[in-house]
Amino acid sequence: MFQRLSVLFFMIFTAATLLTACGSSSSSPWTRPTTQAPASEAPGSLDARGQWLNTDPQTGVQTDALLNQPGDSTGTFTPPPAAIPMQNLPPVKVALLVPLSGQGKEVGEAIMNAAQLALFDVGYDAFELMPRDTHGTAQGASAAAESAARDGAQLILGPLFADEVRAVKSVANRYNLNVIGFSTDWKLAGGNTFLMGFMPFGQVQRVVDYAATRGIRNVGVMIPDSEYGQMVYSAFQNRAPVVGMQMTSSMRFTPGDKNMTDAVKQFSQYDLRHTSGAPAPFEAVMIPAGGTDARALANLLTYFDMPPQQVRRIGTGLWDDVTLASDKNLQGAWFAAPEPSALYTFNTKYRNAYGITPPRVATLGYDAAALAVVLARNGHMTQGAPAFDWNSIMNPNGFAGLDGIFRFRPDGLVDRGLAVLEYRNGQIVVVDPAPKTFQSPIQQSSVIQ
Template identity: 40%
Template structure:
């Protein structure tokens, strides 16, 4: 385990360095868990060590984040995390060109153009979907890859890779775990939103892939689930309930309205297991009687907790969740530049099916740009969440 200045860089470097060997494994647009909200002290904090570059190495990479305009507080935290990763990796042969995209597509386009003019070989960022699209159009023209932080799967493409946690991976993980536990008949309550549309498509596919049944699905206007719950009453409530699992991918705010509607309908979580995604990891969800005994898929919390403690000690503030993506992206480029020479950022290198080890588990990039990550499954008991299925060490054929 590499150490520098008393801080541990963890196993990330070792795992990444062996990712190419046989058998060796090494913000956001969609709603995310409450932990990603930017604390007031982060929003008020200056960008620590703000400057045009981090490091003086010969391998140049661009970090494109908002340091002004929309998302500036999160961008500052990602920039800080990049500096932390650079130091943890004992100042690798990198020169990180930090560029402000001003939270806009035009700013992202200009930032990437400037970075390429200075010799950048790869783009880390941006945060927002529209900015990723703008950066990707410039990068494709230059034949350079983008490793972006958006959670909007629609912006992924060959050469534009998403290192973020995508809800599609969470859906696959929770359906796989539920069916492995004997649940074969699913019902779903899904909000009518862009996020809900993406999740529904993945849910249908995952249920079919596991040979299970989707017995009923209802959509509802956000904040008004009552009518949809009433239509599902015969499927999810009573001794003759047809479903043995109920999938509810909503925000904590949305679930606060879903829970009392379920109670009025006579829903019993002991009979029909509630299922959710990482958004459920929030006290407002964990405290609801309707969700006790429920399962949800989310990143293993231990990795982020360790990173957050070191970030706090270094910068005096608590990091938003997206900061860990900046750390992973810099750690990835550092390790690849050490091992792969001129092929360090080639598509074949970045899409190695063995994947790479990050702060919050193993991840890999598919050829279509989508990222896949290992996730844990948590169970809600007594208003708290505990791991019932740890995150796998290795990504399987389906991404789980």
């Protein structure tokens, strides 16, 4: 039997107000601020399954964990008149659409495995997870969603790829189902579709805000010639002036390019610095690239007399990769991502169960499944049905999971509370902890032009 995770994995935060649906807009969701209500109270902790529930010592009935319901100013929970014993909760069916064959098979299997671990940890005996193979294709995802809906699914988790999510949206609409997908294609969010994927917008804001508090004012930006690169560039451009920061140099590069020497030389103003003694044009450089590209660019910066001790490297969640932490040209680098402690515990548990280390995105499966269980359980205890409706998913106080606190915005995108991490002597260390509540405004959206 698996040992319960002993860190804060999942709870639903207090709900002061339920949001009403907002109208759609044809403009980019990143050109307007988040309209969610602020959270009203910080969460407690959850060390084991059900600990957050109030239990009646006479009846053994566990009641809902929602505090500060509308009209309740005391901050205490009043159980519903007919609270249901845990063992008598009605059956719930939730579909999990992931590639179990074809493109993305390994990732899909890991997400499914993580979701099953969540069911064990959070607990709901009558909760049925319905895995469906999307085969990594839009056609397969559509068929999987159709099959799950016909078999009684009340909520859809997944799918993984953008084309799959696009195909599933229309099926879910026909069956009046909400979708919590794992894609990072922000254009697919909205209506009945929420996206949990790790997106760069909040990551950029978080690390830029932190860098500003540490005195960084002038930044160079290396921009991958990709949609991801453009998103990061736009996010930086729109956040930097807010915190008194400016971009003093920029360069574009093709991911995977083996010959970036001349471009980096020009970007770093190497000739000017060495002929006139001019100072470096920036105190930090943002590199929204991972793997070999991050290593190559950092190495070239050092080669052109911009070692990390003099010019700080700043990245995105792509740097949530311990294999980069030992690179001497990335020492001291900052990036925003979930705190690693819960991930470490999860990875250990996953290895004990399945014999391998899961891919980073597996935590999405855990958090999505745990969210579905909590919404189902709370809904049955308070309103007699799973709380899979738009308003319940849109709880403005958010939820807490393996990857920290998160909440869904009216446009279907996710806000996350992130830590700022640093590469230090081969380790990833926390230099600014993640927030534990959405009481303070964080992770406001950046703007895409």
